[in-house]
Each structure stands twice: as structure tokens, then as C-alpha cells.
Amino acid sequence: MTSPTPRSPGRAGLQNVTLHDVAREAGVAVSTVSRALTQPDRISPATRARVQEVARRLGYRPNRIARAVVSGRTQMLAVLVPDITNPHHFGLIRGAEERARAADRTLVLGDTRGDPGLEADHLDRLGSVVDGIVLASSRLPDADLLELARRRPVVLHNRELPGLPGVVTDFDDGIRQTLAHLVALGHRRVAYLSGPRRSWSEGRRWAALTAGATQAGVTVQRLGPFAPTLDGGRAAADAGLASGATALVGYNDLLAIGVLRRLEECGVPVPGTVSVTGFDDIFGADFCHPPLTTVTAPTEEAGRALVDVLLDDRSPDPERIVLPVRLQVRQSTGPAPPTS
Amino acid sequence: MTSPTPRSPGRAGLQNVTLHDVAREAGVAVSTVSRALTQPDRISPATRARVQEVARRLGYRPNRIARAVVSGRTQMLAVLVPDITNPHHFGLIRGAEERARAADRTLVLGDTRGDPGLEADHLDRLGSVVDGIVLASSRLPDADLLELARRRPVVLHNRELPGLPGVVTDFDDGIRQTLAHLVALGHRRVAYLSGPRRSWSEGRRWAALTAGATQAGVTVQRLGPFAPTLDGGRAAADAGLASGATALVGYNDLLAIGVLRRLEECGVPVPGTVSVTGFDDIFGADFCHPPLTTVTAPTEEAGRALVDVLLDDRSPDPERIVLPVRLQVRQSTGPAPPTS
DNA sequence: CTGAAAGCGCTAACAC
């Protein structure tokens, strides 16, 4: 005497109606049920109606997993970001969602916490479940990325890798604009509050900064690395202040806002004593105190482009899109204080 | 003469190494390979080593989908939130991630945009792919929720439904504390800037507000509904001002911050002319202007509890957890202006 | 138009 409904290997109480159940109940073959549900026009109106009725009555729900093992498709796409709580990714996510929905795909999100190990874990499990992957600011080694791309369509955001399609923000230009703005305000000593050393964007920004600095005749020193978070910014504030620079260029807005908060707590006038800039123009950058001068990028467009590239996979050769940026000047930057 | 590697039903260029490939190359049966990879101790050291070597050399990656169709498990959990860009969910996500990781599960996130249709779509596709689902502030009809729960372990956040396990924030107490605070400051006319009418939390907050109001002897009027976003808040600000109330209780922080920004633009002193409160204590609530008085809840703990409940599914009967809240008083609330 | 049967890639009895 066994327990009544032990079919499903799942947890207790989880019963699933299968095609077989419907077929038996409707008195037809499983293949007929399958067709009646997925290609209704290949079935006579009579049986089609009956099958559909039975399916509904039994509460049949197709097992997407089983379907995927044969079709190889799940109609799902994944977006992996290093920090889901960083508002910088919101635009990306929204844009990607928009396109995914338009293409009748379901978008799932993964948070890798900026940790290559976690990123690999996610990819390992999610990788065989989704039809394509958007990797934002991936921290994975080039080799891993290339290997992954051989198994699944992959598109990179803000990371360049020959052979893989990607969408990147024009960091160089953003830094250039920031620098020009600061120089115009009379700043000659700039400190860069750096982010994660191994990230592609970090390297990119620093390179642009040193290049631009020599050209503009200003001094730039690199401080850090600091965590690209509010707390990281608090630490960066003190270091920046101690450096003697009159302008602090933050790796990103999260860090820059942290700087602002710390400076306010310490009673350091911004931009009176130091000017502060960020990168990303995130939620909050316009209502923190003082509002942050930062570089804004068309992130929604990036999201859309990423999914477009992913879906349009007949890749003649890997597409590479560069998105323009614009300096959003707010009150956190002002004239350099008179030299002592 | 066909193309060289057309085995995979996937996209062009996507080749996957299967157990069979490894088995053939290593000269053993597929089951041996399977065991060598998943239960190494059941295999002789010699063959185990050889198999693993071949697997690595060929770049074999297990197909999780295929594994799932037989085992019924994917080691993945899903968290569905109505708005992934609302900082209110960050704690929840972080807590859930923490527990998921500890239990060696991968967490995937879905954004339903507060739309029941999208929520259903996500569930439809994701539902058969994950081992359990956390639904935050679900907008789905009770019946759909119950039906879903018969097929997958489900746990609700901030939505109560008899028969389903859930974790809820103590909204009533949050409202009570807010009201008490306002009354102590001398406010007698309060306007509630309401959120989505159909959401459970909205109903809950309004009920607590009316109950508390009569008891405290203050007048509360319900304005809206407004979108629970910064923009919704801008509209709400004007309505709130026009209502003649001296205190505005926002549905959530996003809305309340929108109110603050609009009032600042209009030159309305806060809390001089009106006090403003929010709910959630999101990122930004402490650095907007003026910093927002709001209700803070242990959201990380909620996230942990939700995953715990999900994993610990031997459900004697559906667990129900209520999490306490605390009023975080900041500068957006102050004494009621003298009556004219 | 419908049914039978062969798998998808993998796991899990059950033999040898």
C-alpha cells in the first residue's frame, strides 16, 4: 500500500499534469495533444476543442524544462549584473526588458556581486537554461568568456573582448568632458578615486584620465582602490582630502555620493573646498547634497541594443556598439579655490 | 556533404559536448561518466581519473536542463518583485541571496513591473525551471496563487493568503508609529498619498490609517491613487498641498521623495508648511532634502526568512512571519504650523 | 488528421 500520488519526483504535494494524463483522459495520443496545444491548425476542430477542454479542466501546464531539452529553447534571456542594487544598471535592465518583452522573451536577472566565482556559478546553472546572456561589466577571465560564448549567445556590456559582440559606453569621452569641465573651472590638481582594479571600466577610465591630464596640463593622482559603494566613498573622501587635490573624480556615482555625504558630515564645503564628480548619473545623483556633477549615458538604449544583438545572432561578425555620453553639470563642481 | 557539426539544435556555431561524447572518447559507458562526475567515490580511481581528464579536455559541461527533467531539480530559486529599481527590494534581495548561496542555490530575479500579466508570464516560464519561488507584493489573484502553489513551493512577501506561507512587514504598526509621531507634533489634518489600489499593502496601510486616525482624533483623507514612483510623487505633492493637510503620509519612499522634490521646486518649506513621511527607508531617503522621516523594516531579514521557508518545505502548516518596523525620524517632519 | 515511435541529455535501477 503505497502513498496515493507519488508520481512527481518533486516535493510532497506537488503534482503535475502531463501530456500523458491529458491524452489518456481525452482518449487520444500524446502527440495529438502536443499538436492541439502548440500547432492547433494541424488538428481537426473537433479533437482540438476536446483536447483543449480536457487540458484546461485538468489544469495542464506544459513542462518547459522537458520542452527545452528537445527544442533547445526556453524563450528566456538572462542579464547578469555585478550589483543589482546599483541604480546605474536600472536603465540597462529596463531597456533590456522592453526589448525582451517585444520579442516575447522572458528576462531573468542575476546578481554576481562583482565576484567572478559567483558569476561563474550563475552562468553554470543559468547558462543551460536561457537562450542568451547579457553580461554587464563581467569580471570573468577572457578565456572563460570565450568558452561560454561557444555554448551560448553572449553579449558584453562595458567590456571589450575581440570576437564577442558588445555595447560599451564611451568612457574616454566622459572622462575627457569631465576633465575639460574641471580645467575650465581652474582646477590643476585632480585626484581619481578608483574602483575595482580588475574591472575593465576602471582600467579604461584611468587610462583616459592620464592621457587627458597630460594633454590638459593637469596633475592626476590615482587613489584607492575603493569599493564602488557609498561606504567606499566615505573612505575615499578622506583620502581625497588628504591628497591636496582641488577636484575629486569618483569612479562612479555611488562612490561619489558617499564622498559627498562624508564631506558634508565633516563640514567640508563642496564645491568651495573641493569639487566632486561621478560617473553614471544614477538615481539620487540629482537629489543628493549638493547635486552631483556626473557623466550620463543612454543606459536604456544600451539595454535595448544588447538584447537586439543577442536575438539577432546571425552575427556576420561580432557587433560592437559605442554609446555616447554627456556631462551633466550640477552643483558639486565649482571654481577651484584660490591657491594658497 | 553536410556541414561539419550540426548536432545541436541550437544556433549556428553552438556545439555542446555531451556525456556520450565523453563516454565514447574515454571508452566507457555513459553511466560511468555520469557517476565519475557526480559520485566520484563509486568509481575506481583509474577510470575516474581518465573520465575526468577526458571530460575536461573535451570541455564537457553538464546540460542542467536534461538533468532537471529527470531529477526535477535545478538548484535555482526565483524572486519576483514588482519593481526591481525600487530600492525597497534591495534588502530583500540581498537577504535572499545570502541564504540561497549558503544553501548552494542560485537565485534568479524577475521584474514584473507590477503587472499581473507579466507576473503570470514570468511564472509560466520560470515556474518549471526553478525549485521554488518568492513572490514579493504579488498582484496575482488568490486563485492563481493557490494554483501555482500546487505546482511549486511558493512563499509570499507582503501579501497574505490563507494556505500559503508568507513573511509580512508589520504595516499596521508602522502606520501607528507614524501617526503617533505626527500627532505628537500637533498635526490634526493628515492626507494619505495612496499607492496602487489593488495592492495588498495599499489596502493594509489605508485600513491601519483610518483605524488609527479615529482613535487619535485626527482627520485623514485619502488622495490618489498615485504611481509609487518619483513622478507619482510630484503629482501627489500638488494634491496634498491643495488638500489643506499639514502632514502628508506617502504610500512609500519613492513617492515621498518625489513629493519632497516637487515641494522644493515650488518653494514650499518642509516641514515648515507641511510635514512629509514615507515608508520603506530606501536608498536615498537619508540624503534627499530634507532627509525623509520614514518607516524602516528589516528587509534583509525578510529575504533570509523567505528563502528559509522556501527551502524548509516540510511545511507542517504554512508558516507566517511578521517582521517588526521602526519609525526613522528625520528632518521632513516637524511641528504643525499654527492654525490660521 | 492522427498515432506510433524515436529520441533530446541525463540519471537511476538493475544486472553482470
Place this chain on the structure above:
DNA sequence: GTGTTAGCGCTTTCAG
């Protein structure tokens, strides 16, 4: 220890 053999739930030829 290792191979053989059934499937998991579904789609998809291939017959009829």
C-alpha cells in the same frame, strides 16, 4: 566497478 536499460515530459519524423 561498470555496462545495460529504462525512462523524465516533450517534440517530431514517419506511417497510415
